[in-house]
Structures are given as C-alpha cells and as structure tokens.
Amino acid sequence: MRVMPISCGATRNGGAGMEAKAVAEEYCLGRDGTGCMCRRRFWRCCCEWWIVAAGNGLIYMNLAGVRAGMLTVEGLTVKAGDRIILEDISFTIGPGEVHILLGPNGSGKSTLLRAVMGMGDLEIVSGKIIFKGVDITRLSVDERARMGLGIAVQRSPALPEVRLGDLADLLAERYGTNWRSSSRALNCDYLLDRGLHENFSGGESKRAELLQLMIQNPQLVLVDEPESGVDLENIAVVGEALNSLLKGEKIKERAKSGLIITHTGYILNYVNADRGYVMINGRLVCEGNPRDLFEVIDKRGFEGCMECVTCKR
C-alpha cells in the first residue's frame, strides 16, 4: 500500500488527531496503485504520525520524511517598504488540500497570497516558497503562473482595454481549455464584451476572476476573499464554482490545492476545507480545523481567539 504524502487538518490538541478527519482516503491508491479507493482511512496527529484505520487495528506510519507538499512556505519574512508585513510564516499545503486563512483586517493575509504569487512590491527578507518541489521564491509572477499557480485577488484592477471574452480566448489558447460552459455556469456570458472589471459589481468581478482561473486551470488556487462585495445569491454561484474548480471536473483529474482567505466564513459552506490558519500581525498564531477556528472567531471575534492558551502570538 502506498500513501500519497499529504498533510490534513490536524489540531494541536487532538491527541491522536481523530477529530481532524481528513480527505486522506482519496489519496490512497490501493495495493496495486491503480487509483482505486480503498476503505482505509488516514488521519494525522499533532506530530508527523499518521494513523491508518485498517480493520480493527490502528497502524501508525511516520510520514515526516515523505511529506512533500504542493506548496511549502518555510520561515517566510516579507517587507513592504520599511515595514515587516509577514514574519516567519511556515506551512505546507498538500496535493488536493484546501487551506483557509483567517485573520483581522490588515493582518497580512492578502500579502501572504501576493507573496506566494510573486505580486506587488514586496521584499522577501528570508525564507522560501517551494511549489511542487521547486524553489519559486525568486521567480516572476508569470513564471509562477505558468508553473501552475493561479490567483483571484480581492479587488481586481479595472482593465477597460481588455474585453473579458478576448482574454478568455487568449487564455484558452494558452492553456488548452474550453471555456464556454464555464462562462455559462458562472453567468458570465453577458460580461464577455465588456472591459474586464470595468464597472463590474462585486459579484461580476468574482465570477470573472473565477472564469479566468477555470480556463487557466492551475494546480494551486489562491483566492482572496471570494465572498467580499458579493450578494447572497452570487455567493452560491461563486462558492459552487470555486468548489468545482478545486475538485476538478473529471474524476481522473487530480483535485487542486487551494489557499483561501475568508472573512465571513460563508465559503466554508461550499468548499471542503482541510485546515485553517489564523493570522494576526503578520504571524500564523493558530492552526486547526477551519470550522472550529471559524466558530470561535465568529462567537468571540479575533480578540477572543487571541485569548486562547494555544495562541502563539
């Protein structure tokens, strides 16, 4: 039996990590490695041990050495101008995993996404960003995009010069995808003749972003607040589209990884998130089950969250 290296949603206080049940079963390829789903389940505990529930017994496997994430960020410290925005950030997102980033306004969440994508005038002071085993810390934005990174930023700039339909055609040519059905599903058809994001509503902008991502078909999707400025009706469209983007349309297709910033948590109703982080003042202070984290924050705010004994702040 082979185990694909993944890290799933463990909690720091979970003992054997049983409550941090993950989607690990999807990554068990079965004895012959043909990709059939075996019935065994994997969970991860707080250390690098995996618990394999096989029949009546529990088998422990140490995967520390084989863990190779889709994205690994190691000790990343980032400056914008003279200010340190991100400090010593480390995490790993495995193939097919979706991680959620929570945190108050101005905590550095968007900067983290932009740093991973290589956007903005940011200075990497120390640390590494590794994507599919390649150090991309010094690569340009377009090189990262062509390797399989994709981003939907929170507030897209207006590009009146470029019509959405024309851009979709160019992207489709580049990435070899068919986009007409995605455009219909995202209700983008009426936007195709318009300049990109020019006088788009919040929902229109998000849908246009997702359409581009669907054509681009990246392996790691970075999404900054998919629900911001979007009304309830559109949240469902955006949420479902994001979910289908992450899952991939074909069964054979490997699910994508994702890192999603959310403020409201609505997106958790649509996307199967594996792990959550809380960022405060440029540091990741907590990680765990995204729903648990969000529940605490929803009830007690980030103030309450920071009072937690496990907070690394």
Add this chain to the structure above:
Amino acid sequence: MRNLQTVIKERAEKALTLPAAFGPDFNPADYLRPEQERAVPGDLSGRLREAALLSGYDPEERNRAGSYFQQDETVLYEQVSRAYQGMVEIMSIEKALAKYDWLWEYWWRAVPVDMDKYTAFAELHQKGGYFIRILPGARLDRPLQSCLLQSENESSQRIHNIIIAEEGSRAEIISGCTTVPQVEEGMHLGISEFYIKKGAFLSFTMVHNWAEGFHVRPRSGAILDEDATFINNYILLKPVRSIQSNPRAVLRGRGARARFNSIIYGQGDSVLDLGSVLELQAENTRGEAVSRAAAAGSSRIIMRGKLLAGSNTAQGRLECKGILLSPRAEMEAIPELEVQKAPRATLTHEAAVGPISREAVEYLMARGFTEEEAASLLIQGFMKVGIAGLPEVLERMVDEMAETISLGGL
C-alpha cells in the same frame, strides 16, 4: 471664375509668411525642388507597392470601389471599379477643375487659404490631389482608396483634395500617405476639403506612414449639411519629424453628426500636435472627438480638442487619453469647450494622461502572460477601445504596432 482665383492667389500671397497657430515652424520653400531633379515615376510594383500597403492601400484593388494613386507629383492611377461606374467619380483635382467649372465654388471653402503659410504655400505651389464625388443617392458597399506616395528624398507634396458626398450618398474612403523606405526627409502639405450634403454619410480614414525626417501639415475642413454624417479616422503609427493638424468640421445642417477618432503613436523625436475642432452650429447636431495616444522614446504629443456649441440642442463629447511609455516622452492634453449663446447645449470632456498601469500588467502576468505580452495586450486594447467601427486594416496595424512595444524604459 478668373476673378475668384485671383482673389485666392492674392490672399495666399499675403499669408505666405504667417506662422501656424500650433506646431514647430519651418520654411516650406526649403522642400521645393526644381523640375529637372524629379524622379521618374514607377509602376505599382516593388518598393512602391510595399509602401502603398503600409498605408492601407490595396494595389490589387480587392474589395475597392475605386482607387487613386499619386507618386510625388504624378498621377499613376485614377479609376472607378466597373461595378461602381456611374456612382462615383475619381480623378486628379486638375482634371476635375478643368472638367467642372462649378468646382471652384468648393475651392478653399472648408479650409481658409490664408490660415497660415502652409495653406498659402500649398495654394501657390499645388500639384495634384484627388477629386472624389459620390453621386446623389449612391451607396458604395466597398471603400474607395487613395494613396499619396513620396519617393524622392528632400522633396515635398503639395496636395489639394476635394471630396463631395452628394445628397443621400454613402461611402467610405481609406486614404494613405506614405513614403518608400529610402526617403528620409521631406515635407507633405495636404489640403482636404469635405462637403457632405443632406443625408449623406462619409467615413474617411487617413493612415500616415512617414519617415523620421518629415514635416507634415495636413489642413482639413468639413462642411456638413442637414442630417449628414462624417466620421474621420486618423492613424499614425510610424515616426515622423513633426505633424501638426487640427481639422475642423462645421455642422451647419440640423441633425448633422461628426466624429473624429485618432490613434497616435509617438516614437523617436517625433513632435505630434494633433487635434480637431467641431462646430455644432445647428439644431440637434452631435459631435464627438476621441483620441488615443501612446508616447514612446523622446516623442512629444499634444492632443487638442475643441467643441463649439451654437445651438441649445447641440451635444458634444471630447475624450483624450494618453499613455506614456518612456520617461523621456512628453504629452499634453488640451480639451476646450465653448458654448456660444446656447445655454442648454451639453458639452463634456474627459482627458487622462499617465503611464501604463503597473497593476494591470501584473494582473495579466498572474495569468501567465510575460511582461511584454501583457503590455502589448493593454496597449492594443487602449488604442482601440472607444473607437467604434475601426476598419479592419487599421485594427491589424494597431495590433502589429502594439506587439513591437517594450516597456524597457519604465
């Protein structure tokens, strides 16, 4: 008639030293060459053909209703395609003036002969130019084309064109001005007078393709009668020493419409002072002037635009937008709105000058485009956006131009 011509000549003589209101000053007489030095006219093959193509002229005349081709001072070609005989006339202006005595009534009516020394010089040393007349009710479903080519170095063209769109007619003209590659310096004075009669529609596209040592002074004017429509497209994508032009359309008939579209790309040390004046004199007239400019190298671009409303029901809009592609380039946008005793007229303007948006480039790069691809995509779009019904040949030219742009200087 003799008398009228004498008066015109006298007015020209008096204005021969009058500098133009705008643009760098030079002496047009420096580009007058003696007769014996003139190049022998060629045929429409080889280098002439290449140059013609660059100005949007199709030597094969596919999909053209008629053509006019002038090399330096010689008319090489003037012909109406067979299917369009009886719908349109095309001939050299000399021939037309000899044929139609009434044409003198149109001579210097839309452009004053004493506007400046360039109009004056063009009158006193005029050689060639075309006469195009679309006959009443004729609706041409294919464009007419003309090409004014300069093949001699340090020479000049002094052209006078008259275009008459008779009542209820409809036509499109693509007019190219170009040089062969060996020509580096020269002067072009081009007078174009447009008369668009009741209910007529005329779309006129001028493509300029000059060399780096050329001074160009087009002087255009249009007079629009009731319900007439005039669309004037201007495109300049090649380097030039200086161009100054400020065509004027007078909408004197009610319900007349005019639109000036300009696509200007400044390179090298080019000085480009380009604008338009729309006089919305009659009721329900509509005027629009839209300019898009990109300044590279050490070029200097001045975008002018002036709307004058003389009727309460007149509406006009100006839009000048420019991007700077080099730290040495300069750009000015000078929109002017003037209402003359028509307090309910509506005139608006929008002007913007700035660099290409770094954020937009990065946005496209995040989709996998290289920096150059992203910039060229933005510039292509920028130059074309808002300019409705751009002929296909121009779209292609703009696309090709945008592909050559690099943002190295920024």
